[in-house]
Amino acid sequence: MAHYRSVGAIPPKRHTQHRDADGALYYEELMGEEGFSSDSSLLYHRGVPSALVDSRVWELADQTRTPNHPLKARHLKLHSLETGTCPVEGRRLVLGNNDVRISYVVTGGQSSPLYRNAIGDECVYVEAGTGTVESVFGVVTYRAGDYVVIPRATTHRWVPESESRLYAIEANSHIHPPKRYLSRFGQFLEHAPYCERDLHGPSSPYVVEGENVDVLVKHRTSAGIVGTRMTYATHPFDVVGWDGCLYPYTFNIDDFMPITGKIHQPPPVHRVFEGWNFVICNFLPRKVDYHELSIPVPYYHSNVDSDEVMFYVGGDYEARKGSGINLGSISLHPGGYAHGPQPSAIEASLGADYFDESAVMVDTFAPLELGEGGLAVEDPAYAWTWAGRGPDDGDDPAVFSNS
Numbered sequence: 001m002a003h004y005r006s007v008g009a010i011p012p013k014r015h016t017q018h019r020d021a022d023g024a025l026y027y028e029e030l031m032g033e034e035g036f037s038s039d040s041s042l043l044y045h046r047g048v049p050s051a052l053v054d055s056r057v058w059e060l061a062d063q064t065r066t067p068n069h070p071l072k073a074r075h076l077k078l079h080s081l082e083t084g085t086c087p088v089e090g091r092r093l094v095l096g097n098n099d100v101r102i103s104y105v106v107t108g109g110q111s112s113p114l115y116r117n118a119i120g121d122e123c124v125y126v127e128a129g130t131g132t133v134e135s136v137f138g139v140v141t142y143r144a145g146d147y148v149v150i151p152r153a154t155t156h157r158w159v160p161e162s163e164s165r166l167y168a169i170e171a172n173s174h175i176h177p178p179k180r181y182l183s184r185f186g187q188f189l190e191h192a193p194y195c196e197r198d199l200h201g202p203s204s205p206y207v208v209e210g211e212n213v214d215v216l217v218k219h220r221t222s223a224g225i226v227g228t229r230m231t232y233a234t235h236p237f238d239v240v241g242w243d244g245c246l247y248p249y250t251f252n253i254d255d256f257m258p259i260t261g262k263i264h265q266p267p268p269v270h271r272v273f274e275g276w277n278f279v280i281c282n283f284l285p286r287k288v289d290y291h292e293l294s295i296p297v298p299y300y301h302s303n304v305d306s307d308e309v310m311f312y313v314g315g316d317y318e319a320r321k322g323s324g325i326n327l328g329s330i331s332l333h334p335g336g337y338a339h340g341p342q343p344s345a346i347e348a349s350l351g352a353d354y355f356d357e358s359a360v361m362v363d364t365f366a367p368l369e370l371g372e373g374g375l376a377v378e379d380p381a382y383a384w385t386w387a388g389r390g391p392d393d394g395d396d397p398a399v400f401s402n403s
């Protein structure tokens with residue numbers, strides 16, 4: 001999706017001879033979406049990009065999904081989730097459906113293997129930590145608050161500089177800015193809450209020497225999501241130049257300029273990305289509604305057509321005491337019933353002019369199921385917190401300002 005970039009050495013005319021200093025031809029590769037009918041980039045390799053020498057099974061982490069049945073809201077405490085330390089192989093599945101999967105990992109300081117997702121784009125929200133992502137396109141740095149958007153089939157490696165908390169949104173489709181933010185030719189429009197200046201892609205080639213190099217490939221069969229370990233004759237990071245509109249990039253949540261209003265603005269104004277059958281929004285510190293009779297917290301709402309996942313990543317959640325929601329929590333408010341603030345939160349919000357809170361929301365248009373990681377850290381009492389009592393004795397009611 002992103003915008004045209006040209007990095008490193010490319011020939012002046014595409015599909016023409018491009019040679020190194022010794023006269024050897026580079027191998028041109030088109031990475032293109034939707035066949036040859038959408039965004040693409042042309043990459044120039046020193047080696048043959050299809051030169052495989054081995055292909056073996058890569059055993060993925062548990063991808064089991066459990067339906068949300070009987071239907072209820074869920075609270076998953078990600079900061080209690082023990083994960084592996086590999087940024088790729090250590091991910092544990094929290095929620096998922098046939099369109100998108102959300103996993104979570106707390107890395108160590110070690111790099112991941114080379115990896116690519118052949119199912120769809122990944123949008124990895126960096127809850128904490130710093131590091132880089134190396135790829136065939138070059139290197140991008142990441143820091144807390146970044147979304148790292150990695151196009152489908154991009155060979156890459158995570159290189160944490162410090163422990164990193166990664167919230168991986170893996171799509172079965174492409175992930176891109178909302179179309180309504182873009183002109184008919186793809187430029188960000190004036191009303192968009194961010195623009196091209198906020199997207200950070202690789203700026204120089206990244207070449208690594210090597211032979212017999214393994215790449216972990218996540219892909220699909222009729223049996224579901226599987227993995228293959230492919231071994232390449234030469235290192236895939238051998239691109240001396242590329243150009244096009246397809247490449248990994250980062251966008252930091254602080255560069256999203258929240259849109260506010262005289263009365264409560266609905267979640268679509270907070271949208272940051274969208275994929276097939278899901279959207280990603282972020283709720284950020286902002287001034288709130290300024291009508292003299294405004295109610296800053298939202299009205300109750302039924303997700304008639306969607307499941308709603310909030311990941312609470314920053315700010316002061318004192319107002320949510322009693323619900324158990326805290327930093328690192330996920331709430332799942334599924335379609336099929338209404339949710340919203342606890343009544344005392346409505347009164348408490350009157351007169352507020354600023355909310356200091358950050359959350360990343362994924363709304364899906366197909367029901368989400370619970371991954372094994374999600375089930376492992378569920379607070380089973382959450383669904384009863386609005387009523388203040390459940391099948392047993394229940395807890396205090398929940399308070400939500402945004403979701």
Ligand SMILES: [Fe+2]
Pocket residue numbers: 301308333339402403
């Ligand atoms: Fe909501």
